[in-house]
Amino acid sequence: MRAVFRFLFWLLGWEAIGTKPTDKKFIIVVAPHTSFWDFFVGVAARSIFRLDTKYLGKKELFWFPLSVFLRLLGGYPVDRTNAAGLVESVVDLFDSKEAFSIALAPEGTRKKVNKLKTGFWRIAKSANIPIVLVSFDFKRRRVEMLEPFMPTDMETDMERIMAYYKGITGKRPWQDLR
Numbered sequence: 001m002r003a004v005f006r007f008l009f010w011l012l013g014w015e016a017i018g019t020k021p022t023d024k025k026f027i028i029v030v031a032p033h034t035s036f037w038d039f040f041v042g043v044a045a046r047s048i049f050r051l052d053t054k055y056l057g058k059k060e061l062f063w064f065p066l067s068v069f070l071r072l073l074g075g076y077p078v079d080r081t082n083a084a085g086l087v088e089s090v091v092d093l094f095d096s097k098e099a100f101s102i103a104l105a106p107e108g109t110r111k112k113v114n115k116l117k118t119g120f121w122r123i124a125k126s127a128n129i130p131i132v133l134v135s136f137d138f139k140r141r142r143v144e145m146l147e148p149f150m151p152t153d154m155e156t157d158m159e160r161i162m163a164y165y166k167g168i169t170g171k172r173p174w175q176d177l178r
Contacts, residue, residue: 001047002047002048002050005043005044005045005047005048006048008044009044009048012141013141014041014141014142014143015141015142015143016045016048016049016142016143016144016145017142017143017144017145018049018134018144018145018146018147019049019145020049020050020051020145021101021130021132021145021147021148023129023130023148024098024099024100025094025097025099025100025101025127025129026101026129026130026131026132026148027101027102027103027104027120027123027124027127027129027130027131027132028051028053028101028102028103028104028132028134028145029103029104029105029106029120029131029132029133029134029161030042030103030104030105030106030134030135030136031105031106031107031116031133031134031135031136031165031168031170031176031177032107032135032136032165032168032169032170032175032176032177033105033107033109033110033170034110034170034171034172034173034175034176035110035170035171035172036110037171038105038110038136038170038171041136041143042055042103042136043073045134045136045143045145046103048143049145051101052074052101053074053101053102053103054074054075054076054100054101054102054103055073055074055075055076055102055103055104056075056076056078056090056102056103056104057070057075057076057077057078058077058078059077059078059079061075061077062075062077076102086119087119087122087123087126090102090123090127091123091126091127094123094127094129095127101132103134104119104120106119106120106161107177110172110175111175112174112175112176113177115158115162116158116161116162116165116177118154118158121151121154121157121158124150124151125151125154128150130148130149130150130151131148131149131150131151131157131161132145132146132147132148133145133146133161133164133165134146135164135165135168136168136170136171137168137169138169138170138171138173139169139173140169146164162177165177166178
């Protein structure tokens with residue numbers, strides 16, 4: 001499949017920049033999330049980077065028969081109304097596995113937001129795992145994976161993360177983080 005996705009990226013003028021993290025456990029933060037097309041770009045990028053990363057998706061998407069497909073692709077349904085329970089559940093997942101990575105969109109929606117949710121940071125801090133920033137830049141047709149970093153201070157880290165994503169153009173630019 002990797003060759004197919006690489007060919008599709010080449011054919012469509014996209015590139016994947018960065019390298020697969022060497023850590024056994026990490027959380028991938030993908031932004032901006034402005035369109036359902038992000039899912040397909042993400043599946044392709046996961047294959048190109050040779051990642052066995054799972055992802056979190058809102059539970060409303062996991063209806064039969066779509067749920068079968070989403071789970072086969074590594075999806076975990078989440079109830080977005082219980083943020084504290086979600087953080088604890090994902091930390092428990094990391095604690096129970098020798099190697100594990102999960103991706104999520106920190107906006108928590110495809111709609112325009114002015115700030116990111118902090119659940120990913122709290123998961124990384126509690127599970128003592130690095131954060132990997134990934135961007136889907138539709139203007140430049142680029143998926144970029146940055147080097148992992150360990151969470152330190154929430155306010156400082158969130159400023160750094162927002163500064164990075166402010167330069168990225170989503171599929172629907174009027175909904176991205178700029």
